[in-house]
Amino acid sequence: MTLYTVDTLLSLVLLSVLFAFGSSRVPALIKVMAFQGIVVSIIPFFITPDMGTGAVIFTLATLVIRGVIIPLSLHLAIKKVAVQRDVAPIVGYHASLFCGLALIVAAAVISRYLNIPSISDSALLFPAAISLLVTGMFLLMARRNAIAMVIGYIMLENGIYLTGTTFSTQARHIVEFGILLDVLAGVMIMAIILQNIKQTFDDVDTSLLRTLKE
Amino acid sequence: MVELVFVTPFVTGLLAFVLPKTLSRQLLVFTGAVHLVLSLLLWKNSPRAFFAEYFAVTPEGLLSLLVISLLFFLISIYTIGYLKAHQLKSENIFTGFMLLFLSTMTMVTLSDHIMVLWIAIEATTLASAPLIYTHRSGASLEATWKYVLICSVGIAMALLGSLFLTLSMELGGVTAALSFSALSPVAGQLDPAWLKAGFIFIVVGYGTKMGLAPMHTWLPDAHSEAPSPASALLSGVLLNCAYLGIFKTNKIMVAAGLSDFSGTILIVFGLLSIVAAATYILKQTEYKRMLAYSSIENMGIIALGTGIGGLGVYGAVICMIHHSLIKSSLFLSSGNILMGYKDRLIANTGQMAKKMPKTFVAFFAGFAGISGFPPFGIFIGELFIIMAAFKTGHYLAAVIFIFSLCVIFAGFARQVMAICFGTPADTGDGPSSDLKDETFKETPGLVWPQYVLLLTSLILCFFIPDALYQTIVDAVHAIGGGLQ
Numbered sequence: 125m126t127l128y129t130v131d132t133l134l135s136l137v138l139l140s141v142l143f144a145f146g147s148s149r150v151p152a153l154i155k156v157m158a159f160q161g162i163v164v165s166i167i168p169f170f171i172t173p174d175m176g177t178g179a180v181i182f183t184l185a186t187l188v189i190r191g192v193i194i195p196l197s198l199h200l201a202i203k204k205v206a207v208q209r210d211v212a213p214i215v216g217y218h219a220s221l222f223c224g225l226a227l228i229v230a231a232a233v234i235s236r237y238l239n240i241p242s243i244s245d246s247a248l249l250f251p252a253a254i255s256l257l258v259t260g261m262f263l264l265m266a267r268r269n270a271i272a273m274v275i276g277y278i279m280l281e282n283g284i285y286l287t288g289t290t291f292s293t294q295a296r297h298i299v300e301f302g303i304l305l306d307v308l309a310g311v312m313i314m315a316i317i318l319q320n321i322k323q324t325f326d327d328v329d330t331s332l333l334r335t336l337k338e
Numbered sequence: 339m340v341e342l343v344f345v346t347p348f349v350t351g352l353l354a355f356v357l358p359k360t361l362s363r364q365l366l367v368f369t370g371a372v373h374l375v376l377s378l379l380l381w382k383n384s385p386r387a388f389f390a391e392y393f394a395v396t397p398e399g400l401l402s403l404l405v406i407s408l409l410f411f412l413i414s415i416y417t418i419g420y421l422k423a424h425q426l427k428s429e430n431i432f433t434g435f436m437l438l439f440l441s442t443m444t445m446v447t448l449s450d451h452i453m454v455l456w457i458a459i460e461a462t463t464l465a466s467a468p469l470i471y472t473h474r475s476g477a478s479l480e481a482t483w484k485y486v487l488i489c490s491v492g493i494a495m496a497l498l499g500s501l502f503l504t505l506s507m508e509l510g511g512v513t514a515a516l517s518f519s520a521l522s523p524v525a526g527q528l529d530p531a532w533l534k535a536g537f538i539f540i541v542v543g544y545g546t547k548m549g550l551a552p553m554h555t556w557l558p559d560a561h562s563e564a565p566s567p568a569s570a571l572l573s574g575v576l577l578n579c580a581y582l583g584i585f586k587t588n589k590i591m592v593a594a595g596l597s598d599f600s601g602t603i604l605i606v607f608g609l610l611s612i613v614a615a616a617t618y619i620l621k622q623t624e625y626k627r628m629l630a631y632s633s634i635e636n637m638g639i640i641a642l643g644t645g646i647g648g649l650g651v652y653g654a655v656i657c658m659i660h661h662s663l664i665k666s667s668l669f670l671s672s673g674n675i676l677m678g679y680k681d682r683l684i685a686n687t688g689q690m691a692k693k694m695p696k697t698f699v700a701f702f703a704g705f706a707g708i709s710g711f712p713p714f715g716i717f718i719g720e721l722f723i724i725m726a727a728f729k730t731g732h733y734l735a736a737v738i739f740i741f742s743l744c745v746i747f748a749g750f751a752r753q754v755m756a757i758c759f760g761t762p763a764d765t766g767d768g769p770s771s772d773l774k775d776e777t778f779k780e781t782p783g784l785v786w787p788q789y790v791l792l793l794t795s796l797i798l799c800f801f802i803p804d805a806l807y808q809t810i811v812d813a814v815h816a817i818g819g820g821l822q
Contacts, residue, residue, distance in 0.1 A: 302457040308491050309464050317483050324476050333480040336559040
């Protein structure tokens with residue numbers, strides 16, 4: 125029963141990827157990312173057989189940070205500066221959606237050939253993790269809006285977190301928490317830079333950031 | 339207690355945010371001195387860490403720690419003079435993050451757990467980003483943005499690589515702790531396919547931070563936009579910290595009998611970086627960017643030496659130590675040049691031998707050292723790497739390496755000659771020549787740190803203390819290197 129729950133949740137993650145590829149507005153993108161953060165961080169509740177108190181606390185902390193604090197800090201960053209709201213795609217939305225679908229199919233095919241014992245009971249776990257990784261990269265490269273790039277980075281991090289939860293040999297929770305804090309601090313610093321970019325250039329289009337080159 | 343070495347600068351760094359300006363300047367130097375003493379104590383009686391699961395004193399860690407400590411102490415002395423001359427608006431933020439940066443880099447050298455190493459290296463990115471944005475200009479904002487985004491994404495790849503290492507443990511049925519020292523003895527049982535995948539991701543990830551081509555694009559921007567003491571730290575020690583991550587992972591690869599695979603990857607990335615540096619250094623118009631490309635070259639040389647193995651690893655470690663000493667002195671001197679001429683462009687400098695004789699001596703000696711002239715250590719390191727390349731049959735690599743060294747020397751020499759002896763171009767956009775010297779004085783604090791750094795490099799060529807020599811040999815022995 126729980127296995128189906130996991131796969132249902134993961135299909136939501138895959139849907140969120142497609143939504144992110146189709147969104148042209150920054151606030152919508154942030155909402156998709158918050159939703160994705162929440163879904164990704166509750167997955168350990170369904171795949172770990174008996175969780176100790178430490179594991180529960182850590183998973184809840186992940187939920188709060190990935191699902192609430194990170195999206196909220198980005199939301200506040202754009203609210204403060206009232207940023208231009210279009211994500212300035214380099215690759216168009218329809219092409220992006222098509223690429224997203226192709227990437228998900230490719231991830232599903234590839235993960236069938238990888239021999240990973242601990243995830244064999246859930247059909248979608250590894251494909252979803254790979255899709256998040258690759259699509260995060262895609263957003264980073266295919267959008268000129270700085271906020272969309274930060275969101276791409278967060279999706280990439282979500283993918284790595286999902287990959288981590290699939291392996292049984294895991295680091296201690298204190299270490300995992302350290303990783304989470306690093307990610308959080310990184311996003312906070314990016315949000316601060318976003319505000320400064322907006323104040324300096326009056327826009328967050330990264331094509332303005334072209335003065336330093338050879 | 340090992341952890342004290344990185345907890346101390348962390349606490350004083352937090353203090354520096356709230357203390358008055360002059361006090362936090364003194365705190366910077368004071369912490370540098372305390373840190374040096376603590377590091378030397380670690381050398382004397384390498385103690386066990388309190389959290390032995392996460393931290394350990396290793397030979398390669400000790401080497402990098404000593405370099406970090408010595409450099410930071412000298413740079414902190416220079417920083418006082420620099421801050422007096424500049425009157426930064428947000429000086430407390432600068433000194434505070436300098437200390438936090440020191441703390442995170444120290445943590446890198448002492449971590450043994452694979453994930454803790456990742457946490458520490460990512461923390462160095464976060465602690466150094468505000469330093470690059472110190473001048474609050476559009477260009478420095480762009481450099482900071484590139485630095486944070488490229489390095490964060492790069493290091494995320496290293497996290498994925500570290501996860502693959504845990505997967506290779508799982509598939510191999512290894513139940514040891516997730517630390518470098520625990521994995522090396524059982525490396526043979528790890529699943530080789532995932533270990534290889536993990537190594538590739540880790541090299542790409544930490545290689546981004548180390549400045550290996552083609553992931554180096556953030557490096558020239560960050561190094562040229564940061565204030566000179568911060569550039570000296572970035573180039574002198576931060577790059578070494580990232581290299582340490584690759585070095586430690588390579589240790590597991592060698593122990594698992596995959597040294598051919600890991601060696602080839604490191605040689606390819608090394609040569610790419612050296613060739614990229616040779617291509618770009620020829621047409622540099624700014625002296626700080628030129629120094630940054632020279633850092634990319636040296637990181638390439640270090641990766642190449644590590645990849646070749648044997649004597650090459652010894653050469654790589656020698657290059658690493660001397661590059662830190664010489665390059666940080668060059669960046670400090672470039673700070674003086676910037677203060678003297680108020681311009682980043684090589685074309686608007688000139689006649690430095692006359693205008694700033696003391697800085698000229700440091701800058702020119704540093705140039706000779708970094709280009710690999712005999713009395714300096716880089717010469718010995720490069721010679722060892724070339725010898726090792728011929729001995730192991732990497733003829734093509736050796737030829738590309740030697741050719742690029744010649745090109746880089748030619749490009750570097752032309753620019754340095756222009757700065758030191760050339761006549762400034764009177765294009766009109768630079769400041770007129772009689773304005774230049776009046777505002778800038780070469781106070782002892784702004785030149786002596788460079789002299790001490792260069793002198794240390796010079797002395798280390800002729801006389802290596804036994805403890806230091808033994809530690810280098812221990813460090814390179816673990817990845818199949820030695821003096822044969």
